[in-house]
């Protein structure tokens with residue numbers, strides 16, 4: 001144990017008696033370090049007086065995204081725009097004069113569409129609303145655009161606009177295209193035929209809300225949705241809707257036409273690989289195939305097979321197909337004629353080639369720079385939206401705590417509600433067993449701090465989460481708010497196994513009186529339905545006894561501020577998670593959400609409502625094209641405690657989650673400063 005004596009003596013306690021509660025806790029050697037973590041932090045004022053306060057939320061998206069144009073061999077690369085803000089998903093117009101693209105220049109998270117000359121001049125807004133506008137392509141005549149918008153009830157649909165008049169109409173939410181609205185029903189990546197008579201696109205309509213991973217006693221082990229796409233075509237006026245290509249259990253995406261209009265090329269991968277393709281730990285085992293079909297007959301031809309996630313196929317004028325491959329060691333721009341531009345030193349995404357095959361446009365993204373407190377687009381103008389790292393929680397004394405995950409090493413930090421005086425409470429990197437690789441992939445760390453009502457303690461889980469939770473340990477810990485002392489509350493082991501009843505505990509929440517902690521358990525045998533390793537438990541801090549509240553597939557419990565109920569997430573069927581509440585004794589369970597998609601990760605708001613993330617609107621973009629994310633379809637919703645009055649708070653193409661309302665009163669007047 002490497003605990004400096006100076007820190008131990010401050011409390012008049014040593015770590016040893018606390019650790020002695022738990023025979024396995026010795027694996028959690030911890031060295032205290034109270035230096036503030038080094039990361040950018042924008043200081044800010046309180047919001048304007050006509051707003052109610054700050055609405056904090058987390059977004060999983062690149063921190064920067066900037067468009068570049070280059071020759072097809074990668075040479076002569078230049079930034080496309082002189083005033084880049086956050087741009088992506090660029091495409092050349094068929095006459096080669098324009099580049100259309102998406103920009104978030106009207107607010108972080110609010111996707112709008114624009115066009116600009118290939119030399120960067122004549123920037124022009126095409127459609128900008130508070131909904132998503134994305135994936136814009138110009139028609140061969142140059143008179144129309146087709147694009148994706150979520151104006152139709154937050155769902156991604158294809159729209160067409162006549163540029164000169166601004167007249168716009170949707171072509172995929174019509175009687176002709178009517179699909180089952182309770183299933184995925186999104187439409188993505190439109191592409192004009194060379195004669196302008198057709199628009200091809202991908203869609204997950206009438207598919208299902210699928211998870212991923214191995215079969216378990218209820219569905220599959222991984223809860224994040226995967227995507228089953230087929231290729232369709234429709235006339236720009238919305239007639240003649242038809243399916244072009246489909247494969248049950250597969251995802252067929254990003255269609256593009258051959259120059260004679262006879263074939264459509266696209267990528268094809270198993271549905272499971274749509275998950276692997278956007279996760280850093282599994283992308284290198286994922287693959288896709290570039291195929292094409294004859295538009296009239298549907299006859300299929302494999303164009304590029306083998307390993308690697310091959311995406312963004314596009315015909316070049318000589319009928320070679322250009323495409324992009326992502327994954328370590330393979331990143332780059334390829335053509336079937338043998339062209340290759342190695343882009344492994346940067347993150348290039350969504351390349352599109354000019355009609356003459358001489359130029360390529362793409363975005364470069366970076367992942368580490370959206371700072372704490374960065375202003376986001378406010379979908380509810382009464383609140384100023386701001387970025388936070390994950391699991392934000394405000395104490396009764398208006399002190400803010402969170403897991404510093406995207407901005408750090410998944411340690412617990414606290415600060416004043418106004419963002420000042422940031423302080424490291426628990427540094428998980430000084431434990432002996434957490435591995436840097438798993439922490440940096442977001443799979444391990446100190447997760448979900450919860451305040452004791454007197455503001456003196458924070459409880460959280462330290463260990464391995466998500467898909468690593470069955471094989472690796474999770475310890476419940478509580479630490480003093482000033483970070484000088486911690487105590488391990490439940491035992492675990494670094495490696496869990498079938499022959500051991502030692503399990504993974506995490507995601508704790510203090511009761512309103514500070515006497516109890518509710519948390520979730522998981523073990524090696526949970527996926528077989530072993531009730532002793534499933535559900536929510538209650539730890540009595542006085543007696544140290546643990547009682548069983550539930551034995552279902554439950555997670556993320558939170559005591560209501562009045563202590564009357566616990567909100568939590570339950571897997572209610574093989575493919576569906578819902579937000580529920582119950583009394584603290586485990587009775588009177590109420591299911592508050594009913595979409596067939598995942599509704600989860602609920603927290604109480606300052607005014608006694610429940611905010612959570614929903615997948616019910618489906619994906620806004622093709623799943624396999626994302627990076628570094630878990631649930632890119634997630635949007636934040638708030639509802640009354642009985643499940644009524646649901647109100648959608650976000651509408652972006654990114655994974656939005658972790659809501660926390662901090663009213664002006666809390667920002668202006670934090671009665672207690674955390675002590676050092």
Ligand SMILES: *[C@@H]1O[C@H](CO)[C@@H](O)[C@H](O)[C@H]1NC(C)=O
Pocket residue numbers: 117119120121
């Ligand atoms: C950019 O291209 C347009 C159209 O070809 C031309 O009118 C304009 O002068 C060019 N601008 C610059 C700065 O070269």
Ligand SMILES: *[C@@H]1O[C@H](CO)[C@@H](O)[C@H](O)[C@H]1NC(C)=O
Pocket residue numbers: 151152153169170171173174175
């Ligand atoms: C989409 O188009 C259909 C058919 O024209 C129309 O009935 C529907 O109202 C449109 N939806 C929206 C949101 O405009």
Ligand SMILES: *[C@@H]1O[C@H](CO)[C@@H](O)[C@H](O)[C@H]1NC(C)=O
Pocket residue numbers: 180181182183596
């Ligand atoms: C729509 O899908 C849901 C969920 O699978 C199913 O229960 C329902 O019967 C479907 N409705 C129609 C009209 O097919």
Ligand SMILES: *[C@@H]1O[C@H](CO)[C@@H](O)[C@H](O)[C@H]1NC(C)=O
Pocket residue numbers: 235237238239
């Ligand atoms: C839509 O376009 C097709 C093909 O151009 C045409 O045959 C059809 O009459 C049009 N439908 C309507 C309602 O205008």
Ligand SMILES: *[C@@H]1O[C@H](CO)[C@@H](O)[C@H](O)[C@H]1NC(C)=O
Pocket residue numbers: 270273286287288305306307308
């Ligand atoms: C591609 O992935 C599938 C599904 O994971 C796998 O069955 C197949 O062997 C892989 N093919 C190659 C060439 O790696």
Ligand SMILES: *[C@@H]1O[C@H](CO)[C@@H](O)[C@H](O)[C@H]1NC(C)=O
Pocket residue numbers: 329330331332342343344
């Ligand atoms: C791209 O360059 C990197 C760094 O030089 C190298 O490791 C990688 O193998 C190259 N990729 C290919 C496909 O050649």
Ligand SMILES: *[C@@H]1O[C@H](CO)[C@@H](O)[C@H](O)[C@H]1NC(C)=O
Pocket residue numbers: 037038039407408409429
């Ligand atoms: C994360 O951990 C590494 C290795 O221990 C350390 O160098 C780095 O400073 C830490 N970053 C933060 C933000 O704490």
Ligand SMILES: *[C@@H]1O[C@H](CO)[C@@H](O)[C@H](O)[C@H]1NC(C)=O
Pocket residue numbers: 010011456480481482483484675676
């Ligand atoms: C840290 O907090 C504990 C519990 O509130 C308190 O007893 C102790 O004095 C504090 N230590 C310092 C150095 O402020």
Ligand SMILES: *[C@@H]1O[C@H](CO)[C@@H](O)[C@H](O)[C@H]1NC(C)=O
Pocket residue numbers: 497498499500
């Ligand atoms: C328990 O099972 C693991 C494999 O899951 C094995 O490596 C280990 O030796 C077993 N331990 C005992 C005590 O049987």
Ligand SMILES: *[C@@H]1O[C@H](CO)[C@@H](O)[C@H](O)[C@H]1NC(C)=O
Pocket residue numbers: 498499500501525530
């Ligand atoms: C876990 O399941 C295996 C296989 O069913 C069984 O042999 C083992 O005893 C179980 N372990 C525990 C701790 O219940």
Ligand SMILES: *[C@@H]1O[C@H](CO)[C@@H](O)[C@H](O)[C@H]1NC(C)=O
Pocket residue numbers: 416417418419420668669670671672673
């Ligand atoms: C931030 O809040 C703290 C605690 O209430 C207060 O002492 C400090 O003056 C505030 N700082 C600013 C810049 O508002």
